[in-house]
Amino acid sequence: MHNSRSTTRSLVAATGVLCLALTGCAGAGSLGASDQTVTIAMVSNSQMQDAQQLSSQFEAENPDIDLRFVTLSENQARAKITASTAMGGGEFDVVMISNYETPQWAEYGWLTNLTPYIEATEGYDQDDFIPSIREALSYNGDMYSVPFYGESSFLMYRRDLFEEAGITLSDPPTWTEVADAAAQLDSPDMNGICLRGKPGWGELLAPLDTVINTFGGRWFDEDWNAQLDSPEVQRAVQFYVDLVREHGQPGPATSGFSECATQLAQGRVAMWYDSTAAVSTLEDPSSSNVVGKIGYAAAPVEIKAPSGWLYSWSLGIPASSTNADAAWKFISWMTDKEYMRTVGEAYGWDRVPPGxxxxxxxxPEYAEASAAYGPITLESIQSADQSDPTVDPVPYTGIQFVAIPEFQDLGTRVSQQISAAIAGRQTVAEALDQAQLYAEAVGATYREDR
Structure with missing residues (x-):
């Protein structure tokens, strides 16, 4: 077992550096917050923006609580929330985190145990959470964050183009079928597929790790020996790089989730493999030209099935918060059953936080609105098992990430190497040789602590 105290010390040191680079790490006093002000740090995604707009309803029902939102881009939010929570600064009462951070931070004592609050809140019903999501947000049987929305991954494809070309897919489709379809549909006016190539452990590596897993690859073996130069990983990464270079979107090395969403929504690509949460863009007439034309299929497989990832944006309370009771009132409002109906009635059922x-x-209204994608989203999330992500055994959990603190840095550096291969600046073999060295350095620290 890795030495958690030494890991915590290294994280605190690292976040101390982040704190110098980011404003607002001085503590609650610098924000001018009162005892009844709940300060919420959240990612500026569309569903979170809806919650902020609806929060006046919460304040009307709770006139003694004022809400203060700090909304940031995903990369900024991760850095700022990690820095603040690790340093115990107390500037945030509610933080938006995920199933990557929650179990780790719970182990370090950085988060408030929410199970006592859940059990004391009438009608909140934690058993209503999708089991795979609930377990992913728990530590030693207790929940330390609660889900705002959950996601897996699936293949989105232009059903009309597939029908015209006579292309059919297995259930689940294979990556060979996907590559063949991309080649067949690729034309001067339409790229065959969009895949992320932008560096980042939460960008390129999210879809690519699921490809590595289903091709039989893994980051480390059971003894923490790095495996990024194994034949299985080599084959998976070469497949991914070749597919996006030959039949993918323009500028693939700079394309992330947002760029691919735009490509498919504007009718420029025939397929996209990515998050189930993408439907909020693809099925919204205000942002999409292909509403009603998209088919949805389970995450493609090679050897291991299922292969979809598991992720949840969730809400937790830092242990340093002095307003935990008020913070829980807001969290329970934003994540309970009634909130889903509130969003649907206010903004439309395609805007309801899924998963x-x-x-x-x-x-009934949501079931009707989500008929094309709701059932497969639920099935994908329910079948995802982050404790069994690979063909061969591994000492870590996580599907599209390795649930160790070092992965934020390790994954980003590895993704930079692979993105350079996508850009044509080096070969896949060269990228993975360097990636192997990075992973070996991390694996060695875990072997020392065994």
């Missing part, structure tokens, strides 16, 4: 509660899929 957190089973009861969401039983709302």
């Amino acid at each position: 957190s509660r089973l009861s969401t899929y039983e709302i």
